[in-house]
Amino acid sequence: MSTAGQVIRCKAAVAWEAGKPLSIEEVEVAPPQKDEVRMKILFTSLCHTDVYYWECKGYTPLFPRILGHEASGIVESVGEGVTDVQPGDHVLPIFTGECKKCRHCLSEESNNMCDLLRINCDRGVMLADGKTRFSIKGKPIYHFVGTSTFSQYTVVHVGQVAKINPAAPLDKVCPISCGICTGFGATVNVAKPRKGQTVAIFGLGAVGLAAAEGARICGASRIIAVDLNPRRFEEAKKFGITEFVNPKDYNKPVQEVIVEMTGGGVDRSVECTGSVQAMISAFECVHDGWGVCVLVGVPKIDDAFKTHPMKLLSERTLKGAFYGNYKPLSDIPNVVDKYLNKELGLDMDKFITHSVPFADINKAFDYMLQGIGLRCLIHLDA
Ligand code: NAD
Numbered sequence: 001m002s003t004a005g006q007v008i009r010c011k012a013a014v015a016w017e018a019g020k021p022l023s024i025e026e027v028e029v030a031p032p033q034k035d036e037v038r039m040k041i042l043f044t045s046l047c048h049t050d051v052y053y054w055e056c057k058g059y060t061p062l063f064p065r066i067l068g069h070e071a072s073g074i075v076e077s078v079g080e081g082v083t084d085v086q087p088g089d090h091v092l093p094i095f096t097g098e099c100k101k102c103r104h105c106l107s108e109e110s111n112n113m114c115d116l117l118r119i120n121c122d123r124g125v126m127l128a129d130g131k132t133r134f135s136i137k138g139k140p141i142y143h144f145v146g147t148s149t150f151s152q153y154t155v156v157h158v159g160q161v162a163k164i165n166p167a168a169p170l171d172k173v174c175p176i177s178c179g180i181c182t183g184f185g186a187t188v189n190v191a192k193p194r195k196g197q198t199v200a201i202f203g204l205g206a207v208g209l210a211a212a213e214g215a216r217i218c219g220a221s222r223i224i225a226v227d228l229n230p231r232r233f234e235e236a237k238k239f240g241i242t243e244f245v246n247p248k249d250y251n252k253p254v255q256e257v258i259v260e261m262t263g264g265g266v267d268r269s270v271e272c273t274g275s276v277q278a279m280i281s282a283f284e285c286v287h288d289g290w291g292v293c294v295l296v297g298v299p300k301i302d303d304a305f306k307t308h309p310m311k312l313l314s315e316r317t318l319k320g321a322f323y324g325n326y327k328p329l330s331d332i333p334n335v336v337d338k339y340l341n342k343e344l345g346l347d348m349d350k351f352i353t354h355s356v357p358f359a360d361i362n363k364a365f366d367y368m369l370q371g372i373g374l375r376c377l378i379h380l381d382a
Pocket residue numbers: 046047048049178179182202203204205206207208226227228229232247272273274275277278296297298299321322323324368371374
């Protein structure tokens with residue numbers, strides 16, 4: 001029986017207050033409006049960005065809210081004007097969109113800074129009418145980055161829905177919708193190490209390890225991994241990393257350690273921590289003359305990046321990468337196809353280290369806060 005046009009009642013994990021465990025509630029999910037898609041979420045995984053907005057340290061609080069942005073699912077129904085996807089399509093919701101009309105989407109140089117659908121962590125409502133599609137007994141529940149995937153059904157703008165090959169296993173491709181593309185793309189699309197070059201990766205969560213995989217696939221000769229959590233090094237051994245550095249083991253800045261290890265600095269570095277200190281180290285450890293550093297981590301609201309301008313004048317390059325420089329709708333279906341054809345070179349099983357039923361979603365938060373494992377897959381139907 002079709003549910004199109006009707007309110008759907010389903011389970012969602014609601015964040016009522018900053019830092020308090022999510023609670024599984026029955027929510028009402030309104031039908032999609034113009035340019036919107038309602039989808040059934042089958043799998044979602046936790047990314048550190050969800051944790052920042054749940055902890056809300058320094059960010060504007062917006063509660064009650066349904067978090068979540070790394071996910072996979074199936075279109076249930078579509079709103080007026082939607083022709084790109086239809087019920088039954090397999091899709092990945094993407095936290096940043098592509099309207100295909102604005103100056104960014106039309107630019108050959110800009111990839112994913114869409115004027116309309118660029119990530120917005122502070123907006124908790126839909127663009128069509130400034131309202132939420134989620135409610136509990138009439139009380140509105142806010143959205144998160146337009147995706148809110150910690151719900152069995154969610155409503156997303158069509159410009160944030162990537163239609164993928166239905167042959168792709170929805171559990172395995174779930175982390176492609178954020179962490180994998182973010183890290184992998186930061187290396188292969190932005191840092192672009194040449195064969196034989198040295199690469200430093202700061203932060204060994206799923207994003208950093210995807211960046212390390214990118215370096216391996218580009219043919220890097222040395223991949224130096226930096227993390228403060230020694231537990232991360234065990235997991236990272238499965239990822240072609242050649243050396244590990246824990247800044248805590250040295251009584252000098254880690255950039256000096258890396259410069260010494262490499263006789264002048266690495267050719268490329270990719271920062272995937274969210275720590276401004278690591279961002280500065282990642283920049284200062286690249287070689288003068290040609291070194292390129294790419295920042296990926298989401299900083300704290302009042303962070304400031306401080307370095308001596310001479311570091312830049314001596315021909316180092318500092319870049320930032322958002323969503324791995326991929327265009328969310330135009331590129332992601334190809335990334336999924338490449339994964340299926342084994343051309344991407346990534347084994348998703350290495351990234352999905354834990355899996356829990358929906359009722360245990362708070363365990364995924366515990367794992368991330370304790371730095372245990374990489375991605376924890378949450379089964380919304382279980
Ligand atoms: P994660 O928590 O799983 O991994 C981060 C790792 O960084 C941890 O292992 C931690 O121990 C390490 N770390 C923290 N401070 C460090 C320091 N000073 N030096 C060295 N290592 C340090 O997180 P994740 O989900 O892999 O995400 C990584 C970062 O990427 C986060 O900041 C996240 O918000 C960001 N992110 C950015 C985008 C984007 O498009 N730019 C998209 C997704 C995630």
